[in-house]
């Protein structure tokens with residue numbers, strides 16, 4: 001190719017590319033996918049399966065369905081879950097039964113792999129969708145999932 | 159290969175010319191992660207490239223030895239994080255083969271669809287970053303725009319955008335989300351309309367062509383000698399697609415062509431990856447309407463114990479051949495796990511093809527080899 005045709009060809013390819021960007025420049029509103037993140041917090045909805053952090057839902061009677069079986073603790077690859085349990089006397093049957101004292105979740109170590117939620121036989125833990133987890137001190141990331149004074153819901157068996 | 163001499167030489171104009179060392183990385187945007195390259199250069203001409211690894215070593219192989227087989231899967235997310243779904247699949251297939259477990263057809267098809275989506279997501283990110291590396295920032299945003307749709311699909315079905323951990327030995331953690339098929343069907347025509355835009359924006363661009371054509375040429379012999387795999391080897395004419403030669407999951411049921419090129423330069427590697435995205439779209443299209451009904455997993459024991467022996471499974475990730483080698487002594491933990499990562503072999507040929515080029519060429523070569531550092535440094 002000659003010197004000048006080379007230049008013309010080069011400019012031509014650049015203009016082809018500019019046509020693409022120009023199209024988006026002129027239709028900037030249409031097809032924009034940018035989210036105005038901190039401003040859209042009220043309307044921002046995460047997908048229901050999004051793995052944010054492990055939580056233990058409690059009902060209105062302050063009851064959860066964790067039996068203290070420790071399956072989640074075993075499934076966790078990095079020891080993020082620690083179950084402190086005890087045997088308590090069941091008031092109905094009078095027999096001793098395993099019950100959790102504290103379900104400790106070290107969120108700072110968790111890799112969000114989902115194995116614990118998958119392993120729980122009584123669906124006592126599930127994923128919450130919040131993702132704004134920055135804190136000033138890492139001790140704030142250690143959470144006790146069962147609320148104070150809570151107990152296991154009647155009928156949930158290991 | 160020229161050898162580096164550190165003798166100062168006098169050029170014909172009387173200036174003293176001397177070779178010197180320069181560090182590229184470990185914190186350099188063009189090394190795509192914490193990789194340090196020790197360059198010996200003469201002016202701007204590269205005499206030697208020595209990759210220095212170890213900045214992101216996490217001893218994942220050693221960690222596997224103390225984890226159960228279900229727990230190993232999530233560690234492979236952290237190797238080549240852009241192909242995490244395919245890595246997970248490799249471990250699961252290896253464990254399933256060892257247990258002689260047949261997974262339902264539904265699982266196989268879903269795994270293949272997700273694997274090809276992963277490949278497209280990885281290639282779109284690579285395309286955007288390549289453009290940025292050679293000085294075209296626009297492509298970066300366009301690549302991320304299209305990858306976002308795939309990430310949404312992953313997030314809705316798998317629960318995470320990058321480290322999916324959706325495969326478990328025996329199947330999938332959950333069934334696909336009801337919106338999955340709809341979203342994938344929206345994505346295919348969308349991406350088909352965007353790919354020609356990629357060509358107009360970057361492929362034809364004269365500056366891009368001048369910076370990649372004839373740069374970092376790898377011959378077929380060298381590709382084989384260095385153990386290259388994936389698009390890097392295929393751009394040199396070495397046919398090595400694991401999906402063709404050892405089909406796994408539902409890949410034996412689909413029609414697709416293995417993309418080959420012969421030039422072996424950076425531009426050929428670029429063309430191979432662009433063509434692979436078209437092929438992946440074809441594969442997904444063939445499968446998405448025919449997801450068989452059935453369970454999303456077969457039950458395994460809570461504690462998986464593999465029989466005594468060694469087991470190997472390889473898959474084709476977005477970067478090439480990824481292999482999982484497990485030695486089991488019959489206990490619940492593996493005795494030894496070895497990952498064959500495509501990135502390490504592909505990086506090993508960098509010195510061979512970058513010598514004689516300029517520093518700017520090295521950046522283009524690195525970008526088209528498409529290394530992911532955590533994959534190299536396990």
Ligand code: SF4
Nearest residue numbers: 076110111113114116
């Ligand atoms: S998500 Fe994974 S790492 Fe986190 S607590 Fe559960 S099992 Fe452990």
Ligand code: SF4
Nearest residue numbers: 066067069070072120
């Ligand atoms: S959260 Fe579930 S798996 Fe963990 S101890 Fe409680 S019941 Fe068992």
